[in-house]
Amino acid sequence: MSFRIVRQSKFRHVFGQPLKREQCYDNIRITKNSWDSNFCAVNPKFIAIITEIAGGGAFLVLPLFKTGRIDVSYPQVAGHKGPVMDIAWCPHNDNVIASASDDTLxxxxxIPDGGLVRPLIDPVVELVGHQKKVGLIQWHLSANNILLSAGGDCKIYIWNVGTGEILFQINHPDVIYDCCWSWDGGRIxxxxxxxxxxxxxxRTGEIEQEAMGHEGAKPQRAVYLKNGLILTxxxxxxxxxxxxxxxxxxLDSPFTLEVLDISNGxxxxxxxPDVNLLYLCAKGDSNIRYFEITDEPPFVHYINTYQSTVPQRGMGMMPKRGCDxxxxxxxxxFRLHSSGFCEILSFTVPRxxxxxxxxxxPNTLADVPAISSEEWADGKDAEPILISLKEGFIPTKKQEFKVMKKPNILDKMPKHTVQAPSAASGKKIEELLEEMKKMKIxxxxxxxxxxxxxxxxxxxIASKESVPGLMTDFRSPPFIFPE
Structure with missing residues (x-):
């Protein structure tokens, strides 16, 4: 007699179910860019979607409650001069979002509470440094106002968004496909x-580890796990x-290497990171595979696959504090369809x-930073602050996001002073004004x-050649022909 041993897991029966159409978002002009980006970013307040626009780049920001058909004239964030390549919400302020564009910026x-009422074209801060398009941005999980950007110029910049300056620069040997922070933010x-x-x-830009990855020529992706492992x-x-x-x-000796299928995406x-679940999806696919990662071989355990009849154009994942x-x-x-429809897909555990x-x-990521940007720049690392969702998530009260730029050295230079006009000079001015008035008349x-x-x-006036004997008198108009 043989027995089939089934691995015990509380996630074995996880299933995905789409919400009703009226609970989703429709009539969105989703970008047609072929860049390998998610094109979608969500948090407990808003959903942001990169859109198609003529003569520049824009993305749509909608409050989560604004479901249904979206008006084509709905205001957008439209300050970039080139197509928007990537967007990312700040993990410590749900009203702050960063965007990277083909215009190198x-x-x-x-974003104000309740969403936009007019097009937004003036950013809080503009980060200038890249020489080519910027295709990837990612916020630090635990340090306040620390943002990473990777561009086509093979450079990675670490920004302090609070001051608008570059903290560190990494010169990469070739075109960057993907980049990810470690759990404590001490490595990428x-x-x-x-x-x-x-x-x-x-901070130093030094390579700590280096190894060959997958043998294929197409782009690779990587993500740091909570336990320090790397999944590619x-x-x-x-x-x-x-x-x-x-x-x-x-890096050159993977614990596990598995083949899924043959496809282009x-x-x-x-x-x-809360429950060590991994979801794999691709643009052009109509399914989402999900796995559980454990400390026992084969380490990555397949759970199930969500199947759909419509391929996805992009994908965004809600933080745990925004789940039901x-x-x-x-x-x-949040699955983007090429037809302009954004479908909401809910994964639940039946209980x-x-x-x-x-x-x-278990305790999940909070919306407050663990350390300041100055502490991180000085060499301190810290794991993100975790909170319990037992009593529900209550957003931390945020102050308005402001940029404190360092003083310009030119502001310290002596300035020329302008003296106030005296009584005599005032009388002279009046005479000049009176003379100007006469000249105008x-x-x-x-x-x-x-x-x-x-x-x-x-x-x-008829010419003499056309009419013989014509005599014209220019002193007494109108001119007439003689009889």
Missing amino acids: VRVWH VTTCKDKKIRVYDP TGFSRMSERQYALRSEVA VLIPFYD IKHCEISRF KSDQYQDDLY TIINHERRIRDLEKILEFP
Whole structure:
């Protein structure tokens, strides 16, 4: 007699279910850009979607409650001069979003509560430094106002958004495909066109680890896990889609390397650090695979696949503090369709009890930073602050986001002073004004005389050659032919 052993897991029966159409978003002009970006970013307040616009770049920001059909004239964030490549919400302020564009600029915007009532074209801060398009931006999880950007100029900049300055710069050897912060923000991992995976110290720019990744030529993606491991997705030499789990100290020896299928779409990993769930999806696919990552071989355990009949154009994942914990929702995705429809997909764990499920909802990321930008720049690392969702999520009261730029050295230079006019000079000015007034009257009289002369010359004058014996008298208009 044989027994089939089934691995015990509380996520074995997780299933995805789309919400009703009226609870989703429709009539959105989703961008047609072919860049490998999610094109969508969400938080507990807003959803942002990169849109198609003529003569520049824009993205749409909608409050979550504004569902249904969206008016084509709805105001957008439209300050970029080139197509928007990537967008990312600040993890510590739900009203702040950063955007990267083909115009080489990174801009940070403040969205008012309730959404936009007019087009937004003035950012809070504009980050200038890249020489080519910026295709990737990512916020630091625990440090306040720290933003990473990667551009086509093979450079990675670490910005202090609060002052608008570059803190650190990393010169990458080739085109950057993906970049991700570690859990405590002390390292970053990158994937590259030369097929290598690198781990950097973001403050010094030194390479700590380097190894060949997937053998395929197509882009690779990488994400840092909570336990320090790195999960990568890519292609084999035979164009098979793969995922691999690696240690950051031994990148060339993956713990597991699995082949999924043969398809063209680049697999984009979405990682839930609270319960170690991994979701894999790609543009052009109509399914989402999800896995559980554990400490026991084979480490990455397949759970199930959500199947749809419509391929996705982009994807955004809601932070855990925006999920519906009363209905055991462990994740919520926003799927963009090419038709302009944004579908909301809810993943839930079936439970009979309506009580708070402690095993499904361990402490999750809070909306407050653990350290300041100055502390992080000085070398301090810290794990993100975690909060419990047992009593529900209450947003932390935020002050208005402002940029405190460092004083310009030119402001310290001595300035020329202008003396106030004296009584004598004031009388002289009055005389000049009176003379100007007389000159204007003279000019007007001359203009009237010129107009009168022009009217006189409007009558036709016949030439002597056309009419023999013609005598014209220019002193007594109008001119007539002699009898």
